Amino acid sequence: MNYADIKFPDIQDGEGIRVALYVSGCHFHCKECHNKEAWDFSFGKKFTSDTIDEIMNLLKKPYVQGLSLLGGEPLEPANQEGLLPLVKRVKEELPKKDIWCWTGYNFDTDILPKMYVQNKVTKELLKNIDIMVDGQFEIENKIADLAFRGSTNQRKIDVQKSLVKGELVRLKFGDEARYETKKPKIMYFEEFKKSNKDLTNQESNNTIPVNFDIFEKSVQKQEPIREKTIQETIAAKGIE
Numbered sequence: 001m002n003y004a005d006i007k008f009p010d011i012q013d014g015e016g017i018r019v020a021l022y023v024s025g026c027h028f029h030c031k032e033c034h035n036k037e038a039w040d041f042s043f044g045k046k047f048t049s050d051t052i053d054e055i056m057n058l059l060k061k062p063y064v065q066g067l068s069l070l071g072g073e074p075l076e077p078a079n080q081e082g083l084l085p086l087v088k089r090v091k092e093e094l095p096k097k098d099i100w101c102w103t104g105y106n107f108d109t110d111i112l113p114k115m116y117v118q119n120k121v122t123k124e125l126l127k128n129i130d131i132m133v134d135g136q137f138e139i140e141n142k143i144a145d146l147a148f149r150g151s152t153n154q155r156k157i158d159v160q161k162s163l164v165k166g167e168l169v170r171l172k173f174g175d176e177a178r179y180e181t182k183k184p185k186i187m188y189f190e191e192f193k194k195s196n197k198d199l200t201n202q203e204s205n206n207t208i209p210v211n212f213d214i215f216e217k218s219v220q221k222q223e224p225i226r227e228k229t230i231q232e233t234i235a236a237k238g239i240e
């Protein structure tokens, strides 16, 4: 296996401070993929036992929450073989560190009923992964501020619970509540005005601008921001 990059410290690919490993090789070729150079399986450097030692040393730092596996495609068969010794070592030597993995495969149609059942490497690999973000990146479903996913078709999955239940168990933290239940995002009015030109229609429809002064007072008093307060604020300020 080759890898394109090791990012440290990484704060974008998962929760907390992380070590992110970008493996090389991906056959999905999603439109507007950000890591096109890593489609090539021979891109980057050879992944060796020294690379594993390097990652382990970074993970040992007490402030590091875990390891993120991205690509390229971590679940390409050749990459699964390459990653297995790493994830096993992390869970054996540093069991408190979590492991997140991004894949273009769909968990409930490709991974659980097929790869997991047919390939013992996949089975071993999945035993060691905590959270998986699945599905190919879809530019038409892209929203700029999604948490740990690029497009709304992708899902954050609790891998261990899914394996026990035999079905996909989703995790919905971050953005899902806002985009999937249509609960609006609350944004300061000034911030909304500044960013409005960059918002897609979907984002704009899901955003309620709130006057800074009134909003700030509620925050200072630690009061919950109620729907009524927001509506009154909008009406009082005549926000267009």
Ligand code: SF4
Binding pocket: 026, 027, 028, 029, 030, 033, 034, 035, 036, 071, 072, 073, 103, 104, 136, 137
């Ligand atoms: S699965 Fe990921 S790395 Fe592969 S083409 Fe899609 S976005 Fe790019």
